[in-house]
Amino acid sequence: MIKGWVAGRRDHGGLIFIDLRDRSGIMQVTLNPDNHPDAHAIAESVRSEWVLEIEGTVESRPEGTQNNSMATGTIELNANRLVVLNESLTPPFYIQDDIDVDESLRLRYRYLDLRRPSMYKILELRSKVTKFIRDFLDAKGFLEVETPILIKSTPEGARDFLVPSRMQPGSFYALPQSPQQLKQLLMVSGIEKYYQIARCFRDEDLRADRQPEFTQLDLEMSFVSEDDVLDLTESLYTEMIKTILPDKKLTCPFPKLTYKQAIDDYGSDKPDLRFDLKMINITEIASKTTFNVFLNTIKSGGQIKAIVVPKEGSASNNVIRQLTKLAGDCGAPGLAHIRFKGEEILFSPGLSLDNSLLEELRNTVKVTGSDLVLIMGGPQSSLNSTFSAFRTGVAIQFDLIEPDSLAFAFITSFPLFEWDTTGKRWTSSHHPFTAPRDEDMPKLNSGDFENIDSKAYDLVCNGMELASGSIRIHDRATQQKIFEILGHQKADIKERFGQMLEAFEYGAPPHGGIAPGIDRLIAILSDTDSIRDVIAFPKTQSGNDLLFGSPAVVDDVQLRDLGINLNNT
């Protein structure tokens, strides 16, 4: 006996075929009027998405009627009894994979959208991943601890979602941006190894990879070094993927790049390492040319960088045109190139290098054969982001991305502080509890804040930031010093972080952790572009839930209870 939804029905006048779908797949049911007229009669009225219960015998299909494009294509259920458990309206869109329907319609009827096998597969993958995480960390002695969803607003970083208090009108809870402070307090409590699959909330503008509420694996350990955290993270990911998705290709051990290396080589702190295409600084060589575009860029403080696309030296003019357009789309003012085409060398218009300079370039960028060299210039900051985007485009253009590859890498030694040019103050690049690197500790007092590196690290994969963490500060004096540098007033510090500082005076162990984003991980593992596809009930870019219609106005009574007046603007 099987139960499920009608995915399709083919009525041949006599014989009726019904494709019945349940979460395990699709099974063809045959109804023959000669053998079981009652069941056949009911089947005549059945429509798409009706819910049926069917009894019969599973048989192999007659010779010549097998369907190789279907998992159950060699068998069928010969029905002798059919019960309609429920009827269905005609669905607003097809319940099948590879549909091309407006996303807002899918979200409006999300329960039908999730009925599609590909969506089920994603939810199933997600469930397997979180189960694997729990089993893995449990086996390593971690304790899963839940932390409150109603906490206190600590304005710093992202905007908080606020929840008004009825019992104390005028006061508000905040939803946690992450359980950061709570997990550090758990370290002070002696938990030693904590984790939680935690919901986080940030009231910021949304993107394909950002939702107002999202899920992180939050974890923290006492008495650990940076390498301890990274090793654990690496084995979690590699074993997870080996177990759940053995066909994915990954490189182990994960490469470690410092922040500076990542920026220098790839122009990004989340480089896509599925392909090489390193940026090479050729400012010095460019300064010796007579090419005015380069010279002017250098004169105004800019740099010239190149990438080598191996074996593409014979790229056509048309390809060069496409690349030039791509460069423009990425924000570059222009694109110069050199095509090494065997003995022949083609320069982009206006550019030329004499033999010795050409040799120098060849050695610097390591041209070995018939390669294509692409060159861009600009002010350092914008050149990096432009080049980084361009790099990805070039990889797509020349098909350099191997399918199913997962290029993980750790990015380490982020700067501890960033200068906020609008606020004219130092801010934490990670968060204010991040420890400086030991060798940079003296700079906290010497004032060379810009050059203090931190014990913060990210895990990146395929050009996306997947996790972020740090070794924390555990002594009060250093923490106090950091707050001072960040420009917090004493009263202010006490108000926002008093509970942390106080706790740290009662024997806080050295500790550190990491917080891998679950939504982005599932998106990468399931080859989807948007994390909306891996969240059962996501919100739109403007934060609307199209199914429930939230956010929504509430009763005056509810507002009055909360002591809230709306100003009707």
Next chain:
RNA sequence: GGCCCCGUGGUGUAGCGGUUUAACAUAUUGCCCUGUCACGGCAAAGAUCGUCGGUUCGAAUCCGAUCGGGGUCGCCA
């Protein structure tokens, strides 16, 4: 907050100032059909073109505003 793209029967598209009674596919409904699996055949029904305003003799088509969706920059400790 800025910039860009999209909005036409249930769904996906075409039409981009007047031969349009808005086209096509699919879904839907009815009839026919006993081995299909994107079943097939015949027929029917179904959209005042997101909304409001303007330009014009005439607007799905041009302009403006607005709403909804998407992408992106800012933002996201």
